[in-house]
Amino acid sequence: xxxxxNEYQLKCGLEIHTQLNTEKKxxxxxxxxxxxxxxxxxxxxxxxxxxLPGTRPILNYECVLKALKLAISLNCDVNLxxxxxRKHYFxxxxxxxxxxxxHYSPIASNGYLNLHSDxxxxxxxxxxxxxxxxxxxxxxxxxxxxxxEKKTMIDLNRSNVPLIELVTEPNFDSVxxxxxxxxxxxxxVRRINVSxxxxxxxxxRVDVNVSVGxxxxxxxxxxxxxxxxxxxxxxxxDRQINIIKQGKAAELLRYEETRGWNGYETxxxxxxxxTIDYRYMPDxxxxxxxxxxxxxxxxxxxxxxxxxDEIRIFLNEPYNLSLxxxxxxxxxxxxxxxxxxxxxxxxxxxxxxxxREVIPPSFERDCKIIANxxxxxxxxxxxxxxxxxxxxxxxxxxxxxxxxIKLLQNGKVSNTGGxxxxxxxxxxxxxxxxxGNIDLQYLIQKLNIEIKSSVDGEELLKQCQSIIDNINNPxxxxxxxxxxxxxxxxxxxxxxxxxxxxxxxPTEYQRIFKNILMIK
Amino acid sequence: xxxxxxxxxxxxxxxxxSKQTNLKYIGKTRLDEFAMGSMGINDPLKxxxxxxxxxxxxxxxxxxxxxxxxxxxxxxxxxxxxxxxTGGSIRLPAAWCSTMGFKPSYGxxxxxxxxxxxxxLDTVGILSNDINIIKYIFRLLDKYxxxxxxxxxxxxxxKSGQDPKMNTREWKIGIPKEIxxxxxxxEVWSHFKIILANLFKSVPQVSLYPVSIxxxxxxxxxxxxxxxxxxxxxxxxxxxxxxxxxxxDDFETQNQxxxxxxxxxxxxxxxxxxxxxxxxxxxVLGNYTLSSDSYKNNYMKAQKLRMRLIDEFNTIFRLPNILxxxxxxxxxxxxxxxxxxxxxxPTNLTKPPKLVDILNNKNQGKENPIMDYINDFFTVPxxxxxxxxxxxxxxxxxxxxxxxxxxxxxxxxxxxFSKHIIINSDVLITI
Numbered sequence: 001x002x003x004x005x006n007e008y009q010l011k012c013g014l015e016i017h018t019q020l021n022t023e024k025k026x027x028x029x030x031x032x033x034x035x036x037x038x039x040x041x042x043x044x045x046x047x048x049x050x051x052l053p054g055t056r057p058i059l060n061y062e063c064v065l066k067a068l069k070l071a072i073s074l075n076c077d078v079n080l081x082x083x084x085x086r087k088h089y090f091x092x093x094x095x096x097x098x099x100x101x102x103h104y105s106p107i108a109s110n111g112y113l114n115l116h117s118d119x120x121x122x123x124x125x126x127x128x129x130x131x132x133x134x135x136x137x138x139x140x141x142x143x144x145x146x147x148x149e150k151k152t153m154i155d156l157n158r159s160n161v162p163l164i165e166l167v168t169e170p171n172f173d174s175v176x177x178x179x180x181x182x183x184x185x186x187x188x189v190r191r192i193n194v195s196x197x198x199x200x201x202x203x204x205r206v207d208v209n210v211s212v213g214x215x216x217x218x219x220x221x222x223x224x225x226x227x228x229x230x231x232x233x234x235x236x237x238d239r240q241i242n243i244i245k246q247g248k249a250a251e252l253l254r255y256e257e258t259r260g261w262n263g264y265e266t267x268x269x270x271x272x273x274x275t276i277d278y279r280y281m282p283d284x285x286x287x288x289x290x291x292x293x294x295x296x297x298x299x300x301x302x303x304x305x306x307x308x309d310e311i312r313i314f315l316n317e318p319y320n321l322s323l324x325x326x327x328x329x330x331x332x333x334x335x336x337x338x339x340x341x342x343x344x345x346x347x348x349x350x351x352x353x354x355x356r357e358v359i360p361p362s363f364e365r366d367c368k369i370i371a372n373x374x375x376x377x378x379x380x381x382x383x384x385x386x387x388x389x390x391x392x393x394x395x396x397x398x399x400x401x402x403x404x405i406k407l408l409q410n411g412k413v414s415n416t417g418g419x420x421x422x423x424x425x426x427x428x429x430x431x432x433x434x435x436g437n438i439d440l441q442y443l444i445q446k447l448n449i450e451i452k453s454s455v456d457g458e459e460l461l462k463q464c465q466s467i468i469d470n471i472n473n474p475x476x477x478x479x480x481x482x483x484x485x486x487x488x489x490x491x492x493x494x495x496x497x498x499x500x501x502x503x504x505x506p507t508e509y510q511r512i513f514k515n516i517l518m519i520k
Numbered sequence: 521x522x523x524x525x526x527x528x529x530x531x532x533x534x535x536x537x538s539k540q541t542n543l544k545y546i547g548k549t550r551l552d553e554f555a556m557g558s559m560g561i562n563d564p565l566k567x568x569x570x571x572x573x574x575x576x577x578x579x580x581x582x583x584x585x586x587x588x589x590x591x592x593x594x595x596x597x598x599x600x601x602x603x604x605x606t607g608g609s610i611r612l613p614a615a616w617c618s619t620m621g622f623k624p625s626y627g628x629x630x631x632x633x634x635x636x637x638x639x640x641l642d643t644v645g646i647l648s649n650d651i652n653i654i655k656y657i658f659r660l661l662d663k664y665x666x667x668x669x670x671x672x673x674x675x676x677x678x679k680s681g682q683d684p685k686m687n688t689r690e691w692k693i694g695i696p697k698e699i700x701x702x703x704x705x706x707e708v709w710s711h712f713k714i715i716l717a718n719l720f721k722s723v724p725q726v727s728l729y730p731v732s733i734x735x736x737x738x739x740x741x742x743x744x745x746x747x748x749x750x751x752x753x754x755x756x757x758x759x760x761x762x763x764x765x766x767x768x769d770d771f772e773t774q775n776q777x778x779x780x781x782x783x784x785x786x787x788x789x790x791x792x793x794x795x796x797x798x799x800x801x802x803x804v805l806g807n808y809t810l811s812s813d814s815y816k817n818n819y820m821k822a823q824k825l826r827m828r829l830i831d832e833f834n835t836i837f838r839l840p841n842i843l844x845x846x847x848x849x850x851x852x853x854x855x856x857x858x859x860x861x862x863x864x865x866p867t868n869l870t871k872p873p874k875l876v877d878i879l880n881n882k883n884q885g886k887e888n889p890i891m892d893y894i895n896d897f898f899t900v901p902x903x904x905x906x907x908x909x910x911x912x913x914x915x916x917x918x919x920x921x922x923x924x925x926x927x928x929x930x931x932x933x934x935x936x937f938s939k940h941i942i943i944n945s946d947v948l949i950t951i
Contacts, residue, residue, distance in 0.1 A: 047529060051757040054527060054633040056668055086753050088810070092786055097756020154761070279810035281819065284640035284750050285670050 008244070010237050012178055013170035013209040013217070016185065017163050018195045019139060019202070020066045025049065026138050026162040027057035027100065034139070034158040035201050041155035049160045051095035057286055063162040064289055066194040067107050067136050068299050070164060073192055073306070074131050076111030080291045084136075087278045093141035093154050101137035101165070103280045107289065109133040113184060118323060119311055120180040129181055130169040139163045164194075170209060170217070175230050182206065182226065187307055190332040197332075199225050208233055212240045215253040221269065222260045232261040239266065307331060318367060319352070325375050338382050339389035347389065348374045350398035355405060369405060373422075381423050387430045395429050395438055403440055417449030417502035451503050460504065464512045467495050481517050489513060521764045521794040522635075531633020532665045533602060533644060540660065546598055549588025553796045555609055555637045556751070558892045559878060560587025562798045573875075576618055576917050580872040583613030586647065590617040593647045600648035600657055606637045607743055608867075608899030610645040611911035615867040615921025618913040621647045622654050624931050626906030627672035629658075630665030638750035639670065641743075641903050651939045654910070658931065672929075679842040679929065691726045691937060693719070694836055694860035698736035699898065704869045711914045712866055714949055715922060722946035729860055731836045735829040736901050742829065743900040744893055745809055745822035752806025755799065760790035767793055801889060830905045836860055837927035861930075862937055866898050867911040867921025898923065908934050912942060915949030922948075 028046040048055040086098040111131035141159040189195040211217040257271040314326035479485040552562035575595035586603030590613030605623040614621025629644040760766035767789035838859035908931040911921040926934035
């Protein structure tokens with residue numbers, strides 16, 4: 001079964017450039033703010049960033065620290081004696097005429113990142129992606145071409161911003177693996193706070209090497225987001241397969257080449273004949289980055305546990321969360337503006353721990369109620385109200401939240417009533433109606449959602465009978481009676497609950513309906 | 521390229537010197553374009569080819585690249601001048617103008633604000649007719665500067681100090697065997713031998729030793745492999761885009777916008793027109809050395825040989841190199857008595873040529889840059905090893921210099937010993 005499957009096997013490798021979110025630039029004291037200052041070009045530019053004669057690079061060790069955090073998180077071997085090299089090429093937005101990078105002796109190498117079928121949503125078993133190396137380097141400035149004025153304008157705010165270049169082995173054999181890796185990497189850099197991790201702003205830039213079988217690779221550049229990465233790989237894969245099928249591989253896939261992506265096809269940028277000789281040279285004045293071995297241990301200690309490990313913790317006792325909820329707590333999506341996963345995780349964990357203290361150990365399974373109410377109800381309401389989680393911390397902290405949960409737990413309020421109460425509380429926090437402490441007991445009264453402990457049996461019986469009469473659907477009733485459609489009983493209960501706004505326990509209604517319909 | 525450029529910031533040495541109330545700044549001195557040249561005549565603008573003359577022999581060139589510095593000192597216009605020395609650019613003009621030029625240990629004086637020629641070699645130094653002034657100014661400038669990555673850190677500076685027993689001790693002087701070549705002006709060796717004999721006769725504390733530095737003879741190829749590589753790299757920033765001269769056709773090519781092919785032309789015209797011949801020659805040479813085909817065979821090899829040369833220097837000096845680790849430092853201290861304190865070497869092979877001869881050769885296309893490069897035979901080994909070296913006149917108005925070389929970091933002892941030789945009227949030749 002080897003030949004056909006392997007002949008057309010897709011092979012991908014990634015080259016990822018990540019801007020570090022340090023305060024200052026890599027070799028100068030200018031502020032590292034390439035996008036915040038997009039409206040004021042050439043604002044954060046030191047004499048060095050503009051490559052004025054007589055200026056010198058001074059290494060910013062904050063960048064080294066962040067690079068090491070990333071290297072260690074990616075299981076790399078750290079190079080205790082790395083150094084910088086000059087990579088020469090002319091470009092209008094490259095002020096020095098060379099880029100300082102780490103070609104000959106990068107700061108870290110030989111790492112890996114594992115992709116898991118469950119956590120990373122792959123249809124293959126655990127996939128190990130090997131990382132060849134990580135190198136620290138300078139970003140370039142930016143060129144903007146003004147069609148109206150017919151001028152290229154150069155903005156050096158980005159010049160000398162610290163970058164990490166990461167190169168993987170060509171270990172990917174499907175597009176979903178590539179996308180899963182990028183998502184995981186994005187989450188990682190955000191989690192350990194080394195980068196904003198945004199593809200859209202160019203804080204992360206991805207080049208993909210695509211090859212089929214044993215043919216030379218094609219490097220794809222200018223891929224600005226996940227969908228263009230995915231589409232470009234698919235297009236390029238099909239293009240190469242077509243060439244092979246047409247028997248033109250010896251001619252068209254003979255050498256490595258570089259291609260760009262214009263949104264619907266890949267276009268040749270450079271091939272073997274036009275390759276640039278970068279004339280790498282060790283920088284003659286920047287010394288080695290000499291590191292003490294102990295720093296690796298110290299950084300390891302300072303890093304949070306890995307997302308994968310944390311997800312596994314939440315999947316198991318005592319939390320027993322669903323994979324979806326565990327991922328929501330552990331993975332930074334960077335999109336939601338009302339709460340971060342870290343804020344939600346803290347709110348959840350504080351609530352969970354408080355709750356656990358007050359319930360007997362044998363009821364531990366009941367703790368699931370916390371996840372349900374925090375993740376499903378609370379977050380849903382926050383989204384609906386466009387209310388940031390941090391705005392409720394003062395009036396509705398986990399201690400208050402647990403008071404609320406206890407009402408549900410003790411049967412004082414039904415689920416339906418609870419939902420109303422929660423929404424009411426959040427809505428009033430947003431409109432700043434509360435002054436001081438929130439009195440839950442008072443609100444229950446006010447909203448009239450308290451479950452009556454002594455229910456007037458006569459009245460309930462009347463209510464249920466009138467519901468059965470009003471729906472006027474003998475066939476439905478017959479089906480309930482005969483047991484054909486057991487769930488329809490809950491339909492009746494639901495109507496009753498709505499009428500009394502959840503003040504009566506659903507079990508009470510079930511009992512009465514069963515009595516009326518004479519179901520066992 | 522930079523004729524219309526004014527730096528928005530001051531060099532560290534200017535900051536230090538301008539704060540001294542007893543010093544008065546007179547002006548800038550001329551030099552070869554980007555400090556590349558031995559004659560002091562490399563100027564792409566060709567403003568006034570003869571505006572720096574050798575004050576002692578007005579039909580001759582002053583030497584370069586610090587031509588204006590040497591001439592202004594030699595003609596007593598100033599008490600001292602500042603220059604930079606990459607392969608001999610202070611020492612050669614000092615010799616040709618029969619004054620003194622001091623290149624301190626690499627990293628002693630801040631390079632912040634100095635336009636780079638080759639960072640691993642560039643050294644700021646002092647020219648003066650008075651050894652006491654050189655020492656005074658050096659003391660002012662010999663300070664750690666955090667703005668310069670290669671500035672020698674304090675912990676090393678504290679290791680090198682003045683030897684209190686300097687004046688009572690015996691001085692061991694080494695003469696490298698490898699320096700005796702035939703290409704020199706005959707007076708170089710005759711004068712050199714007289715001075716050695718005088719030293720032996722009239723300074724009883726001095727003893728002379730032949731020493732061997734086998735890599736001395738490789739120094740020129742090492743230097744002319746590494747230096748142009750750094751030059752090619754450092755000169756890459758002069759594209760006329762942010763500052764400096766720009767040709768109008770580079771604006772036009774820019775207007776065609778975007779693609780790579782055109783971007784290459786963005787500054788080709790500007791560089792081609794506004795960089796001089798010698799600068800371009802070294803850029804081409806450096807880029808050849810750095811190109812991927814020759815990098816390992818040339819650049820890497822030259823780096824290794826440079827290390828070997830430094831090791832050879834370390835083995836002949838009595839003092840250990842302060843840059844070596846403490847352990848090595850202690851081991852070396854045990855056999856402290858072996859080794860010499862200073863080396864004596866001539867500065868220049870020939871006397872300054874006549875300007876008219878150079879121009880004639882140039883006009884007839886007979887320039888020979890290789891001959892200029894060979895002129896650095898006596899000076900580049902100390903540049904490659906970063907050793908403190910002073911050039912003093914062998915005799916008045918002879919245009920022949922004598923270099924006194926110390927171990928790395930031993931600058932003050934070197935200056936004191938030099939002073940001893942200068943004030944002892946029996947050593948140098950008095951004609």
